[in-house]
Amino acid sequence: MKSIVLAEINGPLRSIEVEDPAPLDGHVLVNLRSAALNHRDVWIHQGQYARLQFPFIPGSDGAGFIGNDPVVINPGMNWGANPNVQSDAFDILGMPSNGTFAQKVLVPESQIHPMPDHLSFEEAAAIPLAGVTAFRAVVTQGKISSADRVLISGIGGGVALWAMQFALAAGAEVWVTSGNQTKIDRAVDLGVKGGFLYTDPEWTKTARQIGPFDLVIDGAGGEGLAQIMKIASPGGRIVCYGATSGGVPTFSPHILFWKQLRLLGSTMGSPDDFSSMMKFICLHKIVPVVDRIFALGACAEAYTYMEEGKQFGKIVLQIPV
Ligand SMILES: NC(=O)c1ccc[n+]([C@@H]2O[C@H](COP(=O)([O-])OP(=O)(O)OC[C@H]3O[C@@H](n4cnc5c(N)ncnc54)[C@H](OP(=O)(O)O)[C@@H]3O)[C@@H](O)[C@H]2O)c1
Incomplete structure (x- = not known):
């Protein structure tokens, strides 16, 4: 099969061409049609x-066929x-196990979900x-309600855009940050109220x-993240799922305890989170934002682009048939 190694x-x-994966009990072979990049792939590289x-073959996201059935992994x-919280045995497809940047991938049967009818393979591969x-950050940990005013940082990112779509579908008022005004404008076109350029040293004053x-x-x-604590509501929730900009140099516990903030960590999601997310996407007919295929x-070009x-x-990534 064709693959990226x-x-x-x-x-x-x-x-390059590699051997097809060998069959394994309890596993199914997915004939992939599309895969998608995550920042994780770049960190691994x-x-x-x-x-x-x-x-190894990288790639965590994929959509394809099992027999005639369209599926998402x-x-x-x-x-x-x-x-x-995930167990010590938790791992993610595409390191250490071979991933989705290939024509076929072998995965445990329990990882398979039907592909939403309203999506193409390219859109479905953008989900997992x-x-x-x-979904876990916004719904499970963040416990979003329609009464919330929500701020999502770095809206150009894959996770951030999903968070925006889930928050909008939940009926919340959504604001974003970005390093790029065009991305804020595009988020406004998708339904957010507005945004702040995190490159502007004064952005928190406007946000306040x-x-x-x-x-x-x-x-x-x-x-x-230190700045975000200043503009969070007293009693507000801050859900942290990544550290693209690294650690927090000026963290002060004073603001955390005085405002009675809830600082929550969130990593990927449980099988129940995944099933609930798929139902939510189908219910609200959410279509993922795909930037480029x-x-x-041309996988190397896609990495450079990210x-x-x-x-x-x-x-x-479009997988050749
Ligand atoms: N815990 C988990 O389970 C989990 C899962 C997935 C990802 N992650 C982590 O989450 C992060 C995002 O992942 P991704 O796949 O969504 O990445 P991505 O698609 O490459 O997006 C990264 C985004 O980070 C934003 N950003 C960069 N510098 C920023 C800053 N100073 N302030 C605010 N935002 C900034 C940018 O937004 P703009 O372009 O709008 O400026 C960029 O689009 C990564 O660190 C990744 O490792 C964690």
Whole structure:
């Protein structure tokens, strides 16, 4: 089968023929039609990820066929019995196991979900990892309600855009941040009230006049997270799912305790989160925001495009039949 193979940190993303996966009890072979990138793929390529094993086929997101049935794969495996946190055995499709940047992938049968009727393969492939991360952050951990004023940071990102779509579908008032005014304008076109340029050192002053925000969904961390605590409502919830900008240099517990904030961590999602998300997407007929579709063989260009951060939405790979 045609596949992308990565053999070393920062190595070439080689487009080569490899053996089809061997059958395994309890597993099913998915004939992939589309896959999608996550920032995780870039972190792995750069060596910034735990327990790396080479060579392997990257990719966590995929949609394709089992027989004649269109399916979507849940990439979060071995969550375990506790809905509050994943088990030590939790892992993600596409490292250490071979992933979706190939014509076929072998996954445990329990990871398979029917593909929503209203979506194409390219749109469906944009759901899994970013979608479930956003759904758990917004719904399970963030406990969103239609009365909430919500702030979502870095709206160009795959997870952030899903968070925006779930929050809008829940009936909340949504605001965003971005490093790019065009991305804020596009989010406004999709239904958010407005946004703030996090590159403007004064952005929190403007945001304070509009806020405070009952629920903040943040994937950036860094100094921005310290600023977010200042514009969160007293008693507000801040859900943190990523650290694109690294640690928080000026974290002060004073604001945390005085405003009685709830700072919540969130990682991907349980099998129940994934099933609930799929139902929610079908109920609200949500169509993912796909920025650009690359051919599987142009995977290296897709990685560069994600590293440049120019995207607004998911970067998808089309798998040749
Ligand atoms: N915990 C989990 O389970 C989980 C799951 C998925 C992802 N993640 C993490 O979440 C982060 C986002 O992942 P992704 O796949 O959505 O990445 P992505 O599609 O590459 O998006 C990254 C986004 O980060 C935003 N950003 C960059 N610098 C920022 C800053 N200083 N302040 C606010 N936003 C900033 C940018 O938004 P603009 O372009 O709008 O400026 C960019 O679009 C990554 O760190 C990833 O590792 C965690």
